[in-house]
Amino acid sequence: MQLSREALLRAYRQMKVIREFEERLHVDIQTGEIAGFTHLYCGQEAVAVGVCEHLSVEDKIVSTHRGHGHCLAKGCDVNGMMKEIWGSREGLCKGKGGSMHIADVDKGMLGANGIVGAGSPIGVGAGIACKIDGKGHVAITFSGDGACNQGTTFEAMNMAVVTKAATIFVFENNHYSEHTGFEYAVGTQKDIASRAEAFGMKVWRGDGTDFFSVFETMREVLEYVRVPGNGPAAVEFDTERFFGHFEGDPQRYRGPGELDRIREFRDCLKNFRKSVTDAGVLEHADLDALDTEVLAEIEESVRQAKAADRPTAEDVLTDVYISY
Amino acid sequence: MAKMMYRDAVVSTIAEEMERDENVVCLGEDIVGGMGTPGGPEAIGGIWSTSTGLFGKFGADRVIDTPISESAIMGAAAGLALSGKRPIAELMFADFIGVSLDQIWNQLAKFRYMFGGKTKCPAVIRMAYGAGYNAAAQHSQAVHQILTGMPGLKVVMPSTPADVKGLLRTAIRDDDPVIFLEHKALYGMTGEVPDDKEYMIPFGHARLTRAGQDVTIVSTGLLLGFCEAVADKLAAEGIGCDVIDLRTTSPIDEEAILDSVEVTGRLIVVDEAPPRCSLASDICATVAEKAFAALKAPPLSVNPPHTPIPFARELESAYLPSTDKIEAAVRKVLSYR
Ligand SMILES: Cc1ncc(C[n+]2csc(CCOP(=O)(O)OP(=O)(O)O)c2C)c(N)n1
Numbered sequence: 001m002q003l004s005r006e007a008l009l010r011a012y013r014q015m016k017v018i019r020e021f022e023e024r025l026h027v028d029i030q031t032g033e034i035a036g037f038t039h040l041y042c043g044q045e046a047v048a049v050g051v052c053e054h055l056s057v058e059d060k061i062v063s064t065h066r067g068h069g070h071c072l073a074k075g076c077d078v079n080g081m082m083k084e085i086w087g088s089r090e091g092l093c094k095g096k097g098g099s100m101h102i103a104d105v106d107k108g109m110l111g112a113n114g115i116v117g118a119g120s121p122i123g124v125g126a127g128i129a130c131k132i133d134g135k136g137h138v139a140i141t142f143s144g145d146g147a148c149n150q151g152t153t154f155e156a157m158n159m160a161v162v163t164k165a166a167t168i169f170v171f172e173n174n175h176y177s178e179h180t181g182f183e184y185a186v187g188t189q190k191d192i193a194s195r196a197e198a199f200g201m202k203v204w205r206g207d208g209t210d211f212f213s214v215f216e217t218m219r220e221v222l223e224y225v226r227v228p229g230n231g232p233a234a235v236e237f238d239t240e241r242f243f244g245h246f247e248g249d250p251q252r253y254r255g256p257g258e259l260d261r262i263r264e265f266r267d268c269l270k271n272f273r274k275s276v277t278d279a280g281v282l283e284h285a286d287l288d289a290l291d292t293e294v295l296a297e298i299e300e301s302v303r304q305a306k307a308a309d310r311p312t313a314e315d316v317l318t319d320v321y322i323s324y
Numbered sequence: 325m326a327k328m329m330y331r332d333a334v335v336s337t338i339a340e341e342m343e344r345d346e347n348v349v350c351l352g353e354d355i356v357g358g359m360g361t362p363g364g365p366e367a368i369g370g371i372w373s374t375s376t377g378l379f380g381k382f383g384a385d386r387v388i389d390t391p392i393s394e395s396a397i398m399g400a401a402a403g404l405a406l407s408g409k410r411p412i413a414e415l416m417f418a419d420f421i422g423v424s425l426d427q428i429w430n431q432l433a434k435f436r437y438m439f440g441g442k443t444k445c446p447a448v449i450r451m452a453y454g455a456g457y458n459a460a461a462q463h464s465q466a467v468h469q470i471l472t473g474m475p476g477l478k479v480v481m482p483s484t485p486a487d488v489k490g491l492l493r494t495a496i497r498d499d500d501p502v503i504f505l506e507h508k509a510l511y512g513m514t515g516e517v518p519d520d521k522e523y524m525i526p527f528g529h530a531r532l533t534r535a536g537q538d539v540t541i542v543s544t545g546l547l548l549g550f551c552e553a554v555a556d557k558l559a560a561e562g563i564g565c566d567v568i569d570l571r572t573t574s575p576i577d578e579e580a581i582l583d584s585v586e587v588t589g590r591l592i593v594v595d596e597a598p599p600r601c602s603l604a605s606d607i608c609a610t611v612a613e614k615a616f617a618a619l620k621a622p623p624l625s626v627n628p629p630h631t632p633i634p635f636a637r638e639l640e641s642a643y644l645p646s647t648d649k650i651e652a653a654v655r656k657v658l659s660y661r
Contacts, residue, residue, distance in 0.1 A: 035458035035637045087458070087636030098460045098635030114462030115423065116392050149391035152423070176361065177392055178353070179368040184360025185391040255362025311634075313642035320631040 003215075008276055011053055011211060013290050015045040015269055017078060018069045020298045022243075025068075025085065028302065029247045035087055038099045041069035043209075043242035046268035047172050048073035050214025051140060054222050060108045060126040060139040062119040065100050066241075067112030070142055074109045076102065082301035088308035095311045096319070110139075116177075117150025119143060120169065124160045127167025127232065136226040140168045146177020148192045149185060157199040157234070164231035168221055169196060171236040172208060178245045179253045196234030208239030209266040212275060240266045326519055331511040333488035334374040334450070338412060340521050341496045342382050348496060349386045349404060350378060351397055352414030352450075356389035365389070371416060372452055372511060394420050398427035398449065405447040406435065410496060418453035418467045418505065432501040433476030444499040448492075454546055454596060455628075455644050456509040460635035466545070466596035469603050471503045472573040478502045478527055479574040483548040485515040487571060490525030497524070507546045528575035532584075536564020539654050540584040542607055543594040544570040547645055551594050554650045565654065573603055581607060582615050589620035590657040594650055599627040621660030626653050 003011070022040045029038055041048070044066075052061065052073035063070040071081060076092060084091030085099045092102055103111035110126060113119050123141030130137040147153055148171055160167050171192040175182045183189055193203040202224060206217035214237055225233050240262040244251045251259070264270075276282040317323045328336070342348045355375040357368025369376030379387040390397050394415060401413035415421060421428060428449065435445045455464040472479045478500055482488045488506070495502040533548070534555040543551045548569050555565035566584040570576060585591050591611050593604035604625030611623050626645045634643055 035640075036635060037457075037459055037463065087638070089636075093635075095636035095639060096460075096632075096634045098458065101460055101462065101635070114460065115420065117423070146392045149393050150423070151393065151395045178371070179357045179361065179363075180354055180389065180391075181358075181360025184389070187391075251363075253358040253361035253363035253367040258362060311636050311639050313638070316631055316634055316639050316642045317629055320629075323630060 005281065007053075008282055009286065009290065011049055011215070012272055012287060013294060014049040014053070014073055015211065015272065016290060016294045017297065018045045018048065018072050019269055020294050021072060021078065021082070021301070022068060024298050024302060026243060026247065034085060036098045036100070038085065038247045039066040039245065040243040040247065041066050041241070043240040043262065043267070044172055044174060045069055046211040046214050046272070047170070047208045047237045047239055050211050051170055051218050053215060054218050055108070055140070056137070057108050058135070058137045060110050060130070060137070062110045062123040062126065062139065062141040063112045064119060064142055064144060064147065065112060065114055065116065066144070067102060068099070071102050071104070071109055071112065075107045076104045076109055078297060079301045079304050082305040083308045086305035086308070087311070088305060089311040089315055090308040094315065094319070117143070117147045117152040120147070120153045120156035121159070123167050123169070124156045124163070124165050127160060127165030128163050130166040131164060131228070134228060136228070138166045138168060138222065138225050140170055142170050142172060144177060145171065145173040145175065145182045145186060145192060146180070148195065157196055157201065160232035161200045164229065166225055167232045168225055169232070169234040171234065172239050173236055174239050174241040176241065176245065176253070181253070191236055193234060193236040202233045204233070204235040206235065206237050208237030209268045209271060211268055211272045325516045327514055328485050328517040329511070330485045330488055330506070330513045330515075331372060331374050333485040333517055334492060334506060335376055335378065337489050337492040337496070338375070339378060339381065341493060342378070342386060344521070345410065347408060348410045348412065349388065350375060350412045350414070351388040351390055351400060353390055353392055353397070353416055355414050356387060359389045370414070372506070372508070374450070374506070375414070394424035395427055398424040399431065401447045401449065402427055402432045402435070402445070405432070405445045405501070406443060410446045412448045412450060412496065415449060415451040417463050418451040419462050419465050421451070421467055428477070429474050433474050436500060437476060445501050446499045447501045448495045448504055449501065450504045450506060452508045453505050454507040454509055455633050455640055456546065458635055458637055458640055461632040464633040468505055468573050469597040469601065472603060473601070476501065477574060478572065479505065480527065480572045481505045481544045482571065483507070483510065483545050483569055485513060486517045487525060489517045490523050491527075491571060494524045494527060498527070505545070509546050525571065527572045528577050530571055530577035530580035531569040532566060532580070533569050534565055534567035536566050536588070538564045538588055539590045539592060539657060540566045540568065540581065540588045541592045541594060541650070541654070542568045542570060542581055544573070545596060547594045547596055550645065550647050550650055554647050554654060557651065558654060563654065563658065578610060578614070581611060585611050585615045586618045589618050591619070591623040592626060592650070592653045592657060593623070594626045594645055596645070597627065598630045599625060600630055602627055621657040624653050624657055626650055
């Protein structure tokens with residue numbers, strides 16, 4: 001375990017923030033106060049955090065419809081995020097975007113996305129910009145196993161290779177695209193990384209339920225892509241989603257006991273806790289203290305979101321190019 | 325007549341037509357739902373429950389669950405249609421046409437013309453459109469104005485379960501590509517639906533749903549109900565509105581609109597798409613060109629503002645045309661001069 005105590009605590013805290021942010025959303029959504037479609041990222045925290053812990057604010061990320069984890073890991077403000085999802089005008093996007101369209105370009109977070117597969121070409125563009133700037137920065141696109149079937153992803157992979165964009169395709173394979181299984185929808189029935197390989201990219205694979213696997217894998221991937229001239233890379237993480245595709249999904253496609261099993265054996269937070277305490281680098285008490293702190297932080301964000309200003313009809317017409 | 329939900333009218337019409345004609349096939353993302361999962365196929369039956377049970381009845385050759393690949397879905401529908409099948413392709417959310425537009429616009433829509441009229445292209449493309457669920461800018465759009473503007477496509481927008489039945493059957497039996505737009509906020513609407521398995525509504529025939537002498541209100545889809553509510557309210561005050569449900573925007577029933585305006589002299593078009601280059605502006609222009617002498621007031625359109633669709637509840641309800649806005653428009657054309 002090469003990470004410092006501080007780094008470990010930070011990583012755990014980041015994952016915990018995402019977990020509690022979403023567990024809380026899951027509860028609040030049932031009351032009907034939160035509008036729209038919400039797709040929870042719970043279960044996949046190790047990927048967002050294991051990737052973003054390596055990034056500076058100049059590095060870019062492009063996210064998906066399941067974007068809360070990526071946003072938080074990249075440094076988006078917890079309160080601003082919660083307010084956005086609650087539809088407040090004080091939210092990160094003034095209540096205009098909502099859960100699926102959160103962005104904070106100043107933080108290098110180029111947007112969640114309601115269109116599956118739309119992120120990859122954007123990530124290539126950002127990666128070309130990084131290449132042009134020549135400062136060793138990179139752009140990362142997160143995509144699901146479903147998104148890897150979109151033409152946009154194929155086009156983006158080829159273009160990234162051709163242009164030697166400083167970009168990384170991070171595929172989060174949680175085995176489901178909406179309600180359809182990976183084995184059915186991904187024709188190779190093998191993995192996603194091999195597709196990237198076919199485009200001539202160097203690829204890596206890791207366990208997306210294990211922070212250390214993600215973190216160490218990403219260290220290598222980034223070392224490679226940050227070298228000017230090397231061009232893009234791809235990495236696939238095998239992971240799990242704890243909730244339904246969207247909030248309200250009855251999940252009839254899951255097997256009996258599946259959710260209990262993944263919560264028991266494939267929970268990245270549990271796995272992290274076990275690794276660090278088994279290795280004797282952190283005590284349970286250290287982590288428990290963080291848990292308490294994070295819970296309070298999330299509680300506060302909900303309090304703020306409930307109290308925040310609501311948008312008014314006039315706000316519909318702001319930030320648009322022209323109003324007729 | 326049976327009472328039926330709008331969404332059930334979709335699935336029962338598809339089932340009836342698949343039974344009648346073995347060339348009818350369905351394809352789309354999650355239309356079976358659960359393929360390759362422990363829950364097994366049909367765990368879902370389509371995200372709108374508009375394909376529930378079809379897989380069990382007709383099997384994997386005729387009910388094809390696809391990967392998330394809209395371009396390939398629309399292109400496959402084109403290829404199926406050119407090869408003697410009658411595909412019904414589902415594009416989950418209308419907003420996703422962006423991903424597949426070339427296959428719809430440059431391929432499907434143009435075959436008949438480009439091939440010198442020597443080919444048929446009997447594809448139906450179904451999609452759920454419209455606002456009302458706080459699904460924000462990429463999942464709420466009304467896209468009919470874009471598609472209506474494309475020569476080669478027929479565009480259908482049913483506003484009742486009975487119209488779903490009659491228009492979808494016509495769409496499936498039509499030899500040209502038909503865009504079939506289902507409003508998400510109407511899926512749960514219940515209404516009487518004719519039992520007749522030959523019940524069909526021809527395209528280009530509007531329906532007069534309220535009759536009055538003072539104002540013509542043209543609409544379709546979700547907003548039709550809003551217009552009817554306004555007409556009913558104003559009728560109590562002695563103001564008479566003709567409410568016209570277009571049913572199809574391509575072909576469009578110009579005659580029904582012009583005939584009504586000849587009597588009322590006043591036109592309001594209520595449209596869910598943004599105002600510029602819209603269905604509303606098109607109809608207003610048509611009436612200005614062809615019934616100018618009959619007009620007692622300028623034609624008026626009621627649209628959302630020219631913005632993407634916002635997320636928050638307050639913002640979305642301010643965005644969508646409301647009964648208040650429609651009523652204000654009626655009073656405005658009545659007070660002209
Ligand atoms: C272009 C487009 N097609 C379809 C959808 C509907 N949709 C939203 S998420 C999703 C599944 C995505 O699966 P995956 O990429 O594996 O990501 P996950 O949900 O597993 O995180 C689908 C089909 C969409 N939003 N955009």
